Amino acid sequence: MNGIDPVLIVTAVVSLLVMSYLSAWVAGQKGRSPAEGFILGFLFSLLGLFVELLLPSQSRTSILPRFCMQCGTALTPPGRFCGRCGSPVRVA
Numbered sequence: 001m002n003g004i005d006p007v008l009i010v011t012a013v014v015s016l017l018v019m020s021y022l023s024a025w026v027a028g029q030k031g032r033s034p035a036e037g038f039i040l041g042f043l044f045s046l047l048g049l050f051v052e053l054l055l056p057s058q059s060r061t062s063i064l065p066r067f068c069m070q071c072g073t074a075l076t077p078p079g080r081f082c083g084r085c086g087s088p089v090r091v092a
Contacts (some may be wrong), residue, residue: 019045023052031058 020041027037032055040048067074070087080089 016042016045019049023049026052027055030055 020038023041024034024038026049027040028034030052032052037048037052040052042048044051068082068085068087069090071082071085073082073084075082075089081087082089
C-alpha cells in the first residue's frame with residue numbers, strides 16, 4: 001500500500017477531537033473559556049489536556065466590579081445590588 005493508511009488518519013482525527021472536547025469540558029468546569037480549552041486540546045492533544053488540568057480555576061466573582069458605578073461604594077461579591085444606593089450591580 002502506498003501512502004498513509006486511512007485508518008491511521010481517522011484514528012488521529014478522532015483522537016484530536018476527543019482531546020479537544022475533554023479540554024473544553026475541563027476548562028468550562030474550572031471557569032475558563034471552553035473555546036480556549038478546545039483549541040489547546042486540538043493543538044497539543046494529551047499535553048493540552050494536562051495543561052488545562054493544571055491551570056488554576058478562575059473565580060466567577062472576578063468579573064464583578066469592585067465598586068458601585070453609581071455611588072462608588074465598595075461592593076461585596078454575592079450582592080446583586082449596591083448596599084448604599086440600591087442600584088443594580090452591572091457586570092463589567
